Amino acid sequence: MKVLAIIGSPKGKGNSYNVTKQVEEKMKDIDDVTFEYLFLKDADLQMCRGCFACVIKGENFCPIKDERAEIEEKMLKSDGIIFVSPCYCQNVSALMKNFIDRFSYVFHRPRFFNQKAMVLATTGGAGLKETLDYLSKLEVWGFGPVVQLGAICPPWPASEGLKIKNNKKTAGSAEEFYKKLKGKKLPSPRFNQYMHFRFMKMSSEMKEYLPADNEFYKDKKDFFYPVKINPFKKWFASFMIKFALFMMKDMGPAEAK
Ligand SMILES: Cc1cc2nc3c(=O)[nH]c(=O)nc-3n(C[C@H](O)[C@H](O)[C@H](O)COP(=O)(O)O)c2cc1C
Incomplete structure (x- = not known):
């Protein structure tokens, strides 16, 4: 070790x-x-x-x-x-x-x-x-x-x-x-780690602003490594993200004119 x-x-x-x-x-x-x-x-x-x-x-x-x-x-x-x-x-x-x-x-x-x-x-x-x-x-x-x-x-x-x-x-x-x-290698993530993944994957969709993140996340589905995510955790994360997006509504890129 x-x-x-x-x-x-x-x-x-x-x-x-x-x-x-x-x-x-x-x-x-x-x-x-x-x-x-x-x-x-x-x-x-x-x-x-x-x-x-x-x-x-x-x-x-x-x-x-x-x-x-x-x-x-x-x-x-x-x-x-x-x-x-x-x-x-x-x-x-x-x-x-x-x-x-x-x-x-x-x-x-x-x-x-x-x-x-x-x-x-x-x-x-x-x-x-x-x-x-x-x-x-x-x-x-x-x-x-x-x-x-x-x-x-x-x-x-x-x-x-x-x-x-x-x-x-x-x-x-x-x-x-x-x-x-x-201990166990590649365990199921805790909620804050899972939220981190979801936020990063979501922001990586802005390919023109975050190309390296886009490349990194494009094939990742549920987490950074293959692991089963509890459906309730997924649902609660989606709910929290919607709430956070509402609170952060001025933070995204300006609308193209
Ligand atoms: C620039 C400087 C700032 C420090 N700030 C603090 C501080 O904010 N609070 C505190 O309790 N000790 C503070 N210390 C003391 C150090 O945290 C303490 O001596 C520490 O154990 C030093 O570790 P080291 O010997 O591995 O460098 C400071 C020391 C220095 C040199």
Whole structure:
């Protein structure tokens, strides 16, 4: 079982790395798991230039030639991925944000269905929930529900109580992640994943505006991968979409004159 930990701290081996190492140790106590670390501070992953070509035309049209595609390959070859970030000003670090921006096409065209994810954040005291909530949005990249782990690492020696608390959380999340990795592959999607599929497929019908999405979704029927969808879930999703379309009625393209 192979786990890739993507470290978003500019310090590299700081608090967030140390907590990830503890996750590694706990998982290795359970089973034979291999860990690989990708330090974003050392990766050749340049800043997103905002052209939106990856989303609209396709990721191969990204004008930046760096390690982005190799990193995606690495992720696809792993069984589990841990997205690790310190909390900076109530959210992820700039390195982690840029990493997510560079993969923004994956929100449109998910692909990590054979992988499970954990999101891990550390903070001096505040902003853990905001950081973990943001990182958890990566579930729509295909992972499904992610395991969350947040640890408080204050800028002074941690009390015994905090050490025990962090240790307990780390052990619990490591076990939960291990169980997820051993769990069912390609499960039936949860409602929000299914809604994500329905919305993306619907918007991909605007071929002239979203050609890469159109190509990606044109042969997909019920979900990203073949799986039976409960008819009630389908009906309820259609109802919710009608409601959302009404609420978002000004968001579509202007009528051609
Ligand atoms: C630029 C910057 C912003 C930070 N913002 C916050 C914050 O909003 N809330 C907080 O509790 N800690 C904050 N911290 C503290 C870090 O979240 C904390 O020390 C974290 O464990 C660092 O992880 P690292 O050693 O892996 O980089 C900040 C630290 C830096 C350098």
